[in-house]
Amino acid sequence: MTTSSARTPGERTAGLVERDLRSLWHPFTQHSVWPADDPIVVDRAEGMYLYDTDGNRYLDGVSSLWLSVHGHGVPEIDAAIRNQLGRLDHATFLGMTHEPAIELAERLLATAPRELTRVFYAGDGSSAVEAAIKMAYQAQAQMDGGGPARTLYLHVAEGYHGDTLGAVSVGGIDLFHSTYRPILLDTRMVSSPGVLGPDQTRTDRAREVLAEMRALLERDGDRVCAIVIEPLVQAAGGMLTHDMLFVRGVRALCDEFRVLMVVDEVATGIGRTGRMWAVEHAGVAPDLLTCGKGLTGGYLPLSAVLAREDVYDAFLGTPAQARTFFHGHSYTANPLCCAAAIANLDLMAARGTVAHAARVGKRIGELTAGLATHDGVREIRRIGTMTGIEVASVRERTGFAVCQAARRRGVWVRPLGDVVVLMPPLAIEDEDLETLCSVVEDSVREVLG
C-alpha cells in the first residue's frame, strides 16, 4: 500500500502512480487519457533540473509552468524561508502588519512605474485578478458622483487571467471559458491584437483592435469600469504577441473614457519579457497591475495588486460609510512567502537577472532560427524569454507529441494546444539553453518530419 513496501525505484513509482490515480484530481487534466500519458512522479529538483522517482532528470524548460526565476533549490531563497520560519510562520494581516510584508511592498513599488503606490497582497494570480476586478468596480462607484453604475468589463479575445469566476469573466479562450459563460460577469470582448489577418502587420492589427475598443466605449463607455489586458504577450492564449502601440492605445482610451486600466502581469512581470514589467516597453503606467507567478522565484504562492494612489483614496472614509475594500484571505501576506519574494528580488538585483533574461531571450531567438524555417513550424513568437513555437496540426495533440518526444530526451516542456512553449528560468545559462533549444528542434523534426 505505501512506499515502504516498494523495493526498487520502479516499484515505488508504480505504487505512487497507482495511489495518485485512485485519489487525485489534477488541474487542466483529462483523467481518461492521463494514465496512458505516463505521468512523471517528481522527486526532487536542483538548479535547472527536475528528477523523477526513477532517477531520470529533466531540464525545466517551462520554469515549472512559468514560475521559476533562478531555478530550484536556490541557497539564498532556502535560507530566507528558513530564517523567517524561525521567527514568524504566519499571522493575520487583518489588523496586524509585519516587516516582511512591509519590506516587500517597498521593494516592489521601487521597481514599478512610479504612479503605482500601493500594494494589496493575494495568494495566486487568479486571486490578484479577482481583487483588481472588484477594486476597479468599487473604486469607480466611489469616485463617481452619480451617473449609471459602471458594471461592465472590457477585455480581449484569447486573454487568460486565471480560473476563478471574475478572472474567467475577463478571459477569452473558448476552450477554457465558454462552458462557464452563463454564470459570468457582464463584459464586452474585443478581438485579439495578436491574431493577425492574412498579410496584416502587428501595428495594423493593434490599430484595428483599438478602433473596435473605441466603438464599444463610444456606445457603452459610461458603463465600463475597467479594461483588462495582458500587456505585450497573451501567454496562455498561445504566446500571442502584439505591438506595444496596443498597450499605449488602451491607456489613451482609458483616460478619454474615465475607465481604469488593469494590466495583468502575472505572466509577463518580474523580468519575463526582458524588462521588470512588460508595461515598461510601452512606457505606460496602468491604474492597477497584478503580479504573481515569478514573485517568490517560483517557491511559494504569493501575488499582489499594485494600485495608483487615487484608486486607493477612493476607498477612504468613515467606517460607517462602508467604503472599505471588503476583501482578503486567511493567508494574505504570509511571511514565509514574503521572505521568499524579498530574497528573490535581492538575488535578481545582485545578479542583474532582468538584463540576463533579455540576453536569454535573444539567444533563444538565435537558437530557434533554424526551426523557424521548418515546414512543420507555422510561426515562432517571442518577447524576452516567453517563446511559443506554433507547429502544424498534423495529428491529434501534435504539440503534446512534441513535448513527449522532448521528455524522452530529458527536457520538460508543456504545450498550449499546438504551441510548444519555451520559458526557461530567467537565470538559465547558455549550455542548458542550447540543450533546451536543440532538444526541442530534434523533437519537432521527429514528430513533423
Ligand SMILES: *Cc1c(COP(=O)(O)O)cnc(C)c1O
Ligand atoms: C497564470 C496566470 C494567471 C493565474 O495565476 P494563478 O496563479 O494560476 O492563479 C493570471 N493571469 C495570467 C496572465 C496568467 O498567466
